[in-house]
Amino acid sequence: MKVSAETAGPPVSKTFQFVQAVVSPRARGLSVRLNMNPDGFCNFDCVYCDVDRCALRGAVRSPHIGTMLRELEEVLEIIAAGGGGTLPGCEGAPKEYLRLGHVALSGNGEPTLCPLFEEIVEAVLHLRALGHHGFFKVALITNSSGLMEPPVRRGLALMTAQDEVWAKLDAGTPEWFRAVNRTEVPFDDILKSIRETARQRPVVIQSLFPRMNGKSVPLLEQDAYAACLAGLRNDGALIELVQIYSASRPPAGGRCGHATLAELSAIARRVKEVAGLPAHVF
Secondary structure (H helix, E strand, C coil): CCHHHHHCCCCCCCCCEEEEEEECCCEEEEEEEEEEECCCCCCCCCCCEEEEEHHHHHCCCCCCHHHHHHHHHHHHHHHHHCCCHHCCCCCCCCCCHCCCEEEEEEEECCCHHHHHHHHHHHHHHHHHHHHHCCCCCEEECCCCCCCHHHHHHHHHHHHCCEEEEHHHHHEEEEHHHHHHHHCCCCHHHHHHHHHHHHHCCCCCEECCCEEECCCCHHHHHHHHHHHHHHHHHEEEEEEEEEEEEECCCCCHHHHHHHECCCHHHHHHHHHHHHHHHCEEEE
């Protein structure tokens, strides 16, 4: 379906199965997200997660690649025609955020756990190479746990220098990591995955700091987090940017709150001082 500027005005009533456009300040535009985990499969249970996995019971384990690509093409055509504001969830967004920011490998769970990860990366990059929609950046948004898996490494090897890996790091200590991300994955494994990946290509660190039980992140934890980033950098990790943000949507379990701008800005300053890395607050 070709979409023209004349037909891009009315709201898009269609619900896409595997693709969703989201207004994203961090992407500086629309993040067109490919749902790699329709069933919500994830090895983290973050306190701030807004995915209601009970509502996803019975969903398919992996997306249908053909359907995903057709939906992606349709959404890209709508955005290119100036109709980004007609997409579900994007109505009323500021005009500057209605341009395409990137196509994201993400989902209702952890995308690197998708059994078809490598195949999806290859298919999306092939679609881009055809040139029908111009160049678009591809970004992997990950909790960092699966970056060392062979299919993931092969998929990342296909991506260009213009593409990005957004790797999660929400903590500086194993204790805070377990309290916030609530996973059996060892904290040291997360650091190793980020380190080894970032030695091969630059990464963006994405760090979400919630208020826990009405309290901000402890100062000692902030210091440990900044020290972790400094350690990664000193070990050869190429960190392009550190994104500091907080819970923007109500979590499914209602277990945490949004940190203040002042609290987030203080963490960003600590990152700049200790690790010498660029840090932006969103």
